[in-house]
Amino acid sequence: MKRIAVLVLITVFGTSVFAQKTATRKLEKFTAISASEGIDVTLVKGSSYEAKITASGIEMEDVLTEVSGGRLKIHLDGGNHRNIDVNVEVTFVSLNEIKASSAADIKSSSVIEADMLEIDASSAADIDLKIKVKELHVDASSSADITLSGTADKQNVDISSAADYKAFELVSKEGDISASSAADANVNVTESLYASASSGASVRYKGNPDKVKEHSSSGGDVEQY
The missing domain is CATH 2.160.20.120 (Pectate Lyase C-like)
Known part of the structure; x- marks a missing residue:
């Protein structure tokens, strides 16, 4: 019974870690954007500033969307993240700078x-x-x-x-x-x-x-x- 219970806990933990999570974040105004660390970003023109995040294999709080000096920086919190999938749909009003690094898309x-x-x-x-x-x-x-x-x-x-x-x-x-x-x-x-x-x-x-x-x-x- 103890072995079965352990297996159940492992299964539940694995499912919770790799389950797909979603979140929408309102953002401050930005005109520049950068993405890194394998994150996939889709840009959508609109009348507001927000990020819709879909992620699996990582906790949502480890996906960072920070605006500073008019620049939106999309990246991961510190740590060794593997086997993850992070997609971010960014609604923007106007852009004059776009930057991608470290296998971002x-x-x-x-x-x-x-x-x-x-x-x-x-x-x-x-x-x-x-x-x-x-x-x-x-x-x-x-x-x-x-x-x-x-x-x-x-x-x-x-x-x-x-x-x-x-x-x-x-x-x-x-x-x-x-x-x-x-x-x-x-x-x-x-x-x-x-x-x-x-x-x-x-x-x-x-x-x-x-x-x-x-x-x-x-x-x-x-x-x-």
């Missing part, structure tokens, strides 16, 4: 509109967005993956260390693209393009820009698609 179900937007991905993070902006700044490194669609008047891109920038579906008038250390960039530019590739990196472009300036070194490659 950020995507949008809404078009993100801004005069200026900064996007940063590192350490195997993924970002997939629909955007409509005047000026775009992108930084990606360490096997990060950024996929963008929509429009941008001007894009400035710096990628390195096996990062991927997939932006054939993002139409821009001007582009300043730099890729290094086995990074890959695909861009769509219609008027003016400066492209630099080095150390095994590649830049592929389409859009038939009127002005093109290329620079490649150390096995880098710039080519029209």
Whole structure:
């Protein structure tokens, strides 16, 4: 009987730990967002600021959604968290900075509109967005993956260390693209393009820009698609 009771307790404990939990949190105003530690984030444009969290394998209080200085930081509390699944749906009003690191995943179900937007991905993070902006700044490194669609008047891109920038579906008038250390960039530019590739990196472009300036070194490659 004692053995059966122990097994029942283990089963109940395991079920409680790995059961899916949900929570909705009201947030202070923010215009920048960062996510890390394998958390999956979906951005939804709205008229309020909130986070809807769905998690399993972790206590809800260990999923942190902190706003400081207009920046929403989504991450985990200290500890060695394994076999967890954390999804956060974030409702925002406007954004001008989006950052993902440490295998986090950020995507949008809404078009993100801004005069200026900064996007940063590192350490195997993924970002997939629909955007409509005047000026775009992108930084990606360490096997990060950024996929963008929509429009941008001007894009400035710096990628390195096996990062991927997939932006054939993002139409821009001007582009300043730099890729290094086995990074890959695909861009769509219609008027003016400066492209630099080095150390095994590649830049592929389409859009038939009127002005093109290329620079490649150390096995880098710039080519029209």
